[in-house]
Amino acid sequence: MxxxxxxxxxxxxxxxxxxxxxxxxxxxxxxxxxxxxxxxxxxxxxxxxxxxxxxxxxxxxxxxxxxxxxxxxxxxxxxxxxxxxxxxxxxxxxxxxxxxxxxxxxxxxxxxxxFPAMEPAAIDMTPDIERALGVRAVEILGANKLFVVLESEQAVLDCKPDMVALAKLPWPGVIITAQGNQHDFVSRFFAPAIGINEDAVTGSAHCSLIPYWAKRLDKTSLSAYQRSQRGGELFCRLEGDRVKIxxxxxxxxxxxxxxxx
The missing domain is CATH 3.10.310.10 (Diaminopimelate Epimerase; Chain A, domain 1)
Incomplete structure (x- = not known):
């Protein structure tokens, strides 16, 4: 075959x-x-x-x-x-x-x-999450993935998570995000539990990122950049209960x- x-x-x-x-x-x-x-x-x-x-x-x-x-x-x-x-x-x-x-x-x-919009909701901020990521979180939310807001784009870039610890958290993946310098928001995505330490550009993560930042920034059209080593630019729109990526x-x-x- x-x-x-x-x-x-x-x-x-x-x-x-x-x-x-x-x-x-x-x-x-x-x-x-x-x-x-x-x-x-x-x-x-x-x-x-x-x-x-x-x-x-x-x-x-x-x-x-x-x-x-x-x-x-x-x-x-x-x-x-x-x-x-x-x-x-x-x-x-x-x-x-x-x-x-x-x-x-x-x-x-x-x-x-x-794609469907998946707006994240507040969850308890546990020390395990911050320890696994090695960062101080501004906000911790959850949808189908763990969603962690950091203070700056530089904090997103500097994050060096403990992949073994991340894999033990009860989510298949972890989004970290912050408001961007050149884009409306930036992000990175880690999913060691499903065999991907860091994903290069994650469209599905933007199902949660777009409604979150649309509400935070009071705008429905946004520019985004995933700050992985390879990197990728995404153009984003929130349209009711759907996101356009x-x-x-x-x-x-x-x-x-x-x-x-």
Whole structure:
């Protein structure tokens, strides 16, 4: 068996920045165990698998260690592959996944994710969280991920978390964020519990970041930058109970996976 794949740097208009993802367009689903092994073999933050179901695409995402319910950058990468490699003749792609319906719209060179807003709510500020991150938090909230507000962009850059301690916290990932110097807000994202110490650019984290900063800054259109080593710029809008996350994407590799089955 041979399977075609494509590697895309999402949230970047040039190679070797943004967040890399592998995309497989399948005719039918592979066994879950096999998809997990393929994701582990590629060893990137996410590998996306797509199967057309009627007029929509069913999408699933795997880290090297586990399947996840929502992933922004690999959805952006998947839409780019469908538009640019497989020449889907539309300006909007609709997806279904474990987190509900999603869509990606093409506006020129920029792609826009339509994801659910997940506004974070206050939780108890426990010393374990600050110790694991090695920082003093201004505010600690929670949604589907732990959400920690720091005092400045420099504090976000300087954060050096204890990954072993973070992995023991009862959340699959931890967002740290602050108001930005050149952008409305900046962030970083850590998820050692699911096999990703630090993610390069995390679209799904912005499901919580956008409603939080929209309320804090009293604006619904925002610019964001994820301050990982690779880095990535995101264009953000809050529209009711949905968030729109815009970004560019760049194809960096295509190939064939050979399975001796």
């Amino acid at each position: 041979q399977l075609e794949f494509h590697q895309v740097d999402a949230f970047s208009d040039r190679p070797f920045s943004g967040n890399p993802a592998i995309v497989y367009r399948l005719d039918a689903w592979l066994a879950d165990e096999l998809m997990q092994k393929i994701a582990a073999e590629h060893n990137l933050a996410e590998t996306a698998f797509l199967v057309r179901e009627g007029s929509v695409w069913h999408i699933r995402w795997f880290t090297p260690a586990t399947e996840v319910p929502l992933c922004g950058h690999a959805t952006l990468a998947s839409a780019y592959v469908l538009f640019e490699i497989y020449k889907e003749a539309t300006e909007r792609l609709d997806f279904i996944c474990k987190s509900g319906p999603l869509s990606v719209t093409r506006e020129g060179a920029r792609l826009w994710l339509d 815009g970004g560019n994407a760049t194809l960096v590799a295509s190939g064939t996976l050979v399975l001796g089955l």
